[in-house]
Amino acid sequence: MSESGPSLSxxxxxxxxxxxxxxxxxxxxxxxxxxxxDVGLISFIIAALVQQWGISKGESGLIASVxxxxxxxxxxxxxxxxxxxxxxxxxxxxxxxxxxxxxASALVGGIALLLVLRFFVxxxxxxxxxxxxxxxxxxxxxxxxxxxxxxxEAFWAVGWTAAALxxxxxxxxxxxxxxxxxxxxxxxxxxALVVRWGLPESPRWLAGRGRTAEAERIVAQxxxxxxxxxSSAPATAGDVGxxxxxxxxxAAAQPHSASAATGAVPxxxxxxxxxxxxxxxxxxxRLRTASIWLVWFCVNFAYxxxxxxxPSILVDxxxxxxxxxxxxLIITLAQLPGYAVAAWLIEVWGRRLTLSLFLLxxxxxxxxxxxxxxxxxxxxxxxxxxxxxxxxxxxxxxVTPEIYPTSLRATGAGWAAGVGRIASIVAPLVVPVMLVxxxxxxxxxxxxxxxxxxxxxxxxxxxxxxxxLDDR
Numbered sequence: 001m002s003e004s005g006p007s008l009s010x011x012x013x014x015x016x017x018x019x020x021x022x023x024x025x026x027x028x029x030x031x032x033x034x035x036x037x038d039v040g041l042i043s044f045i046i047a048a049l050v051q052q053w054g055i056s057k058g059e060s061g062l063i064a065s066v067x068x069x070x071x072x073x074x075x076x077x078x079x080x081x082x083x084x085x086x087x088x089x090x091x092x093x094x095x096x097x098x099x100x101x102x103x104a105s106a107l108v109g110g111i112a113l114l115l116v117l118r119f120f121v122x123x124x125x126x127x128x129x130x131x132x133x134x135x136x137x138x139x140x141x142x143x144x145x146x147x148x149x150x151x152x153e154a155f156w157a158v159g160w161t162a163a164a165l166x167x168x169x170x171x172x173x174x175x176x177x178x179x180x181x182x183x184x185x186x187x188x189x190x191x192a193l194v195v196r197w198g199l200p201e202s203p204r205w206l207a208g209r210g211r212t213a214e215a216e217r218i219v220a221q222x223x224x225x226x227x228x229x230x231s232s233a234p235a236t237a238g239d240v241g242x243x244x245x246x247x248x249x250x251a252a253a254q255p256h257s258a259s260a261a262t263g264a265v266p267x268x269x270x271x272x273x274x275x276x277x278x279x280x281x282x283x284x285x286r287l288r289t290a291s292i293w294l295v296w297f298c299v300n301f302a303y304x305x306x307x308x309x310x311p312s313i314l315v316d317x318x319x320x321x322x323x324x325x326x327x328x329l330i331i332t333l334a335q336l337p338g339y340a341v342a343a344w345l346i347e348v349w350g351r352r353l354t355l356s357l358f359l360l361x362x363x364x365x366x367x368x369x370x371x372x373x374x375x376x377x378x379x380x381x382x383x384x385x386x387x388x389x390x391x392x393x394x395x396x397x398x399v400t401p402e403i404y405p406t407s408l409r410a411t412g413a414g415w416a417a418g419v420g421r422i423a424s425i426v427a428p429l430v431v432p433v434m435l436v437x438x439x440x441x442x443x444x445x446x447x448x449x450x451x452x453x454x455x456x457x458x459x460x461x462x463x464x465x466x467x468x469l470d471d472r
Contacts, residue, residue, distance in 0.1 A: 008207055009471045011219055013142040018225040020200075021148075024139050027199045028132045029152050031095055033159035034188040035125050038102050040163025040307075040332075041185055042067065042118070044171045044325060045178045047311045052175065057312075057432040059111060064308050064428035066115045070122020072421030078127025079134075079414015083276060087135035087202045087410065088195065091128060095192035098124025103186025106179040124188075126421055130400070130413035137401040138202040138409070139222075142468045145402070146351060150343035150394035157335035157390055164329040167311070172322050204406050204471060276411040280404075288403045289412070291460030296420030298454035299359070299396060302447035303389055305427030306366065310382070313440060317373075327379060334383035335390040342391035346398055350465040352458050355395035359455035361388030363448040370444025392454075402464040405472035 006014065015021070046060045055063075074094070082090040101120040108114045133149055140148040166184060171177040203215035280289045310331070314324035338358075345354045365385035372381055404412035434443040 008219055013468050015141050015222055015226050020222050020225040028136050029155035032132055033155040035128055036156040036159025037163045038185045040160040041181050043308045043311050044167030048171050048178045061428040061432055065425045067118040067122040068421050068424035070119040071126030072418050074123040074126025075130055075414050075421055076418035078131050079410040082131045082410035087131055087205055088199055091131050092192045092196035094124045094128035095188040099186050099189030102182055106182035130417045133397045134401045134410040134413050135202055138204040143466050146346040146398040147343050149398035150346055153394040153397045154339035157339055161332050164332040168325045168329050208406050276408055279408055280412055287460050288462055291457045292416045293419045294457040295454045296416045297423045298450040300420035301423035301427045302450040304424040305431050306447055308428050309431050330379055331382035331386050334386035338387035338391035339394050342394040346395055350463045351399040352461055352463045356455040356458040358388050358392035359451045362392055363451035366444045366448040370441045399461055403462050405470040
């Protein structure tokens with residue numbers, strides 16, 4: 001601590017969980033849920049279009065993959081833009097882009113225009129997720145940061161459940177049910193206005209850009225919300241049940257830039273996009289970048305390969321559209337307890353152990369799901385897959401922004417997500433081939449292998465449980 005008092009970063013880490021933290025978390029989480037709703041809806045809409053338009057499985061895979069192509073580009077560009085223009089600004093723009101494109105999809109009359117619009121939907125979706133997790137992580141006190149990011153990720157389950165409900169009640173209700181589903185997906189375009197004018201900019205980003213007065217004002221507002229003064233000690237209560245971990249991990253008093261001694265990363269204002277990407281592969285970050293890219297690639301391949309196709313796989317297994325959608329809804333509900341358990345364990349076991357164990361559980365569940373045929377076994381193994389896979393996603397989103405300094409954080413998270421989206425482009429295209437070659441058994445065994453590879457790669461990451469963010 002300097003003679004002039006604690007740094008801006010230390011002050012943020014010393015705060016209890018306040019109503020303003022709740023507003024940032026909820027505001028970002030609602031955007032996240034709307035994102036999930038859009039991604040989830042396409043799996044139900046594809047199943048409906050197969051029956052109504054008579055599209056082939058290859059065309060179905062193309063509809064899914066073109067969206068993921070947009071997500072790959074969006075994730076990479078979104079992170080770079082967020083490091084340059086600000087977290088809140090880019091977050092709002094991405095909501096506007098994918099909300100408007102989704103709403104327009106309700107009016108299409110053929111597959112060609114739908115493919116174009118799904119690409120633009122993907123651009124917005126891909127950019128939004130890494131920016132939102134970076135944004136929340138930069139407000140969160142160190143001792144509960146991982147938990148808050150997993151809670152943020154849990155909004156994905158809320159959105160996916162909303163998609164399953166729309167898929168169950170709206171899509172099969174009429175010939176135009178899928179159009180009404182797309183129309184509901186336009187809500188993010190309106191919500192973008194709330195984000196733009198209702199949420200504060202990240203003070204860490206502002207400070208890194210030399211806008212110290214603005215950063216100071218925002219931190220002071222959070223301190224006022226907590227009823228604390230600048231010189232107050234770290235709080236002892238009100239941290240979403242996390243203060244029990246504080247004695248073990250007590251990082252709020254750690255230096256605000258634990259690795260700043262290396263001096264390897266210049267401030268955000270002095271480096272361009274190309275330099276930021278190159279810095280991800282410097283000696284300091286090389287191993288963690290390779291590891292996080294591999295984890296993102298494998299998890300995306302297995303997750304989107306499985307969950308985009310589950311409704312269609314159940315239809316092919318002989319269940320009618322409504323029944324298969326009902327099974328998918330039940331399976332989806334298991335995502336919420338998966339997030340809840342991961343949110344608790346991530347501050348107890350740490351990021352790497354929690355992530356790797358949930359990935360191992362995902363692998364085992366995938367093997368079982370691909371081999372069972374009884375209704376009860378399908379639902380039980382599908383729920384286990386949802387539980388473990390979405391818990392792993394929560395841990396992954398928590399650890400990704402933590403492994404880079406502030407000047408590279410959104411870029412690092414965005415490029416990891418972008419590499420992952422390459423796998424999500426490939427997966428929907430190769431799933432039909434795997435289903436023909438070996439059925440669901442082979443397909444889900446391949447997903448299990450990808451989960452296992454990701455579990456191993458997780459151990460190449462740094463675990464900053466309870467530690468202050470690197471503010472270089």
